[in-house]
Amino acid sequence: MTENSSYIYGKNAVIEALESGNREFNRILISNTARSDEKIEKIKELAKKNGAIFQFVTKDKLNQLVPEARHQGVIAQVSPVKYEDIDDFIEKNAGNLTSVVILDGVEDSHNLGAIIRSAVCAGVKGIILPSRRGVLINSTVEKTSAGAVNNISVIKVNSLVNAVQKLKENNYWVIASDHHAEDNYYNINYTDMNFALIMGAEHSGISKSLLKLSDFKVKIPMLTNFNSLNVSNAAAIILFESVRQKLTANLKK
Amino acid sequence: MTENSSYIYGKNAVIEALESGNREFNRILISNTARSDEKIEKIKELAKKNGAIFQFVTKDKLNQLVPEARHQGVIAQVSPVKYEDIDDFIEKNAGNLTSVVILDGVEDSHNLGAIIRSAVCAGVKGIILPSRRGVLINSTVEKTSAGAVNNISVIKVNSLVNAVQKLKENNYWVIASDHHAEDNYYNINYTDMNFALIMGAEHSGISKSLLKLSDFKVKIPMLTNFNSLNVSNAAAIILFESVRQKLTANLKK
Numbered sequence: 204m205t206e207n208s209s210y211i212y213g214k215n216a217v218i219e220a221l222e223s224g225n226r227e228f229n230r231i232l233i234s235n236t237a238r239s240d241e242k243i244e245k246i247k248e249l250a251k252k253n254g255a256i257f258q259f260v261t262k263d264k265l266n267q268l269v270p271e272a273r274h275q276g277v278i279a280q281v282s283p284v285k286y287e288d289i290d291d292f293i294e295k296n297a298g299n300l301t302s303v304v305i306l307d308g309v310e311d312s313h314n315l316g317a318i319i320r321s322a323v324c325a326g327v328k329g330i331i332l333p334s335r336r337g338v339l340i341n342s343t344v345e346k347t348s349a350g351a352v353n354n355i356s357v358i359k360v361n362s363l364v365n366a367v368q369k370l371k372e373n374n375y376w377v378i379a380s381d382h383h384a385e386d387n388y389y390n391i392n393y394t395d396m397n398f399a400l401i402m403g404a405e406h407s408g409i410s411k412s413l414l415k416l417s418d419f420k421v422k423i424p425m426l427t428n429f430n431s432l433n434v435s436n437a438a439a440i441i442l443f444e445s446v447r448q449k450l451t452a453n454l455k456k
Numbered sequence: 457m458t459e460n461s462s463y464i465y466g467k468n469a470v471i472e473a474l475e476s477g478n479r480e481f482n483r484i485l486i487s488n489t490a491r492s493d494e495k496i497e498k499i500k501e502l503a504k505k506n507g508a509i510f511q512f513v514t515k516d517k518l519n520q521l522v523p524e525a526r527h528q529g530v531i532a533q534v535s536p537v538k539y540e541d542i543d544d545f546i547e548k549n550a551g552n553l554t555s556v557v558i559l560d561g562v563e564d565s566h567n568l569g570a571i572i573r574s575a576v577c578a579g580v581k582g583i584i585l586p587s588r589r590g591v592l593i594n595s596t597v598e599k600t601s602a603g604a605v606n607n608i609s610v611i612k613v614n615s616l617v618n619a620v621q622k623l624k625e626n627n628y629w630v631i632a633s634d635h636h637a638e639d640n641y642y643n644i645n646y647t648d649m650n651f652a653l654i655m656g657a658e659h660s661g662i663s664k665s666l667l668k669l670s671d672f673k674v675k676i677p678m679l680t681n682f683n684s685l686n687v688s689n690a691a692a693i694i695l696f697e698s699v700r701q702k703l704t705a706n707l708k709k
Contacts, residue, residue: 323680424699432573446679
């Protein structure tokens with residue numbers, strides 16, 4: 204894999220990437236022993252539309268490219284995810300109620316992929332990652348996100364503090380998920396504001412400088428003393444509380 | 457690793473297992489280059505209390521036992537998780553409002569670990585797994601669960617249909633998470649009932665026979681067309697809606 208290309212694997216992930224139209228496809232490799240099904244047929248059809256080269260190869264060849272991962276007989280070689288600029292993101296979404304997730308150094312690719320997936324489902328428009336800490340977009344993230352990475356702005360910044368300050372200047376409310384907080388996440392009204400939700404790294408949580416900049420600090424209350432949610436699950440719980448509020452607020456109108 | 461032992465690795469997972477008192481510890485291996493910190497000290501102290509043998513070994517030795525995984529310098533060799541019987545579980549929890557999660561063939565160890573973790577945090581008392589499909593408890597599950605697997609009854613059954621029928625006979629309401637459902641998950645009142653939440657496998661969802669037995673079928677509504685949550689995130693969203701309802705219902709009383 205060269206620096207200018209990246210692999211997407213798994214049927215759903217490849218379909219999502221083809222449908223998004225955001226990626227340049229170099230080649231799509233399909234196992235010559237893959238049983239043709241609805242999804243494989245869809246990939247072939249979308250590939251034609253996108254002018255992507257289509258190649259049947261042995262399963263061994265696929266296993267070489269994506270070792271030990273479940274490629275389901277399909278690997279696409281594509282241009283890497285394009286990171287967006289935070290200023291462009293803010294400008295592009297100005298005038299619409301917008302939400303964004305900030306990850307303060309999340310390290311695990313599975314967690315990043317799952318967070319992106321939940322974020323897209325919850326209507327979140329952007330995900331902000333620090334360029335020098337935590338994980339960035341890689342093949343595992345693409346696969347775990349089930350292709351969701353193509354449906355959201357991925358913003359890489361040198362300083363999360365600067366990014367948060369910019370968001371605040373542009374009418375975003377900043378919410379930090381912190382298990383030391385006093386307020387519960389469901390006591391915030393998410394329906395009428397732009398918000399940026401900060402999630403901390405798996406072990407160290409959110410850095411003090413970001414906590415200080417936050418407008419709200421919220422915790423997820425537990426029913427037991429075992430107080431340790433996986434970060435992607437915690438993000439999903441808060442984001443879907445915002446969805447619940449938005450959908451039930453619409454009903455009340 | 458013999459069939460009669462299992463590894464737990466990572467500082468938090470080892471601490472949780474020691475504190476739970478549910479596992480027999482054979483040995484605890486610590487890297488001789490591990491920097492001593494609060495957690496390592498806690499492990500030493502708990503190990504003494506539990507009469508567990510404590511051994512300093514090289515990092516290479518640890519890497520051999522748990523390849524490519526982040527053991528954080530600590531691996532414990534323990535007795536395997538004890539699976540419980542469903543009848544014992546029902547009897548033990550009779551008289552208390554009880555919730556349980558049923559996984560219909562979840563395949564990914566990370567997902568199973570994260571679901572167990574969220575379930576414990578949400579006060580769920582048991583997790584039911586089919587013995588012949590999907591993943592069972594392994595070292596990756598133990599690690600991903602951050603030790604939560606020691607704080608919940610793990611029930612392995614030959615037939616999920618029989619298990620669901622038994623639960624129904626014992627006043628459990630059965631809720632299936634199904635993205636084809638018409639009702640939204642937050643429109644159910646979780647506060648005053650025993651419930652069993654069924655989550656489907658990553659690709660195939662819930663089997664028809666279980667859907668037919670369910671009292672409620674619920675979906676998680678999305679704000680976009682991208683309709684594909686990770687199964688552990690979906691479970692967390694529904695379980696923490698039940699927590700939110702229970703905690704806010706208490707306030708209203």
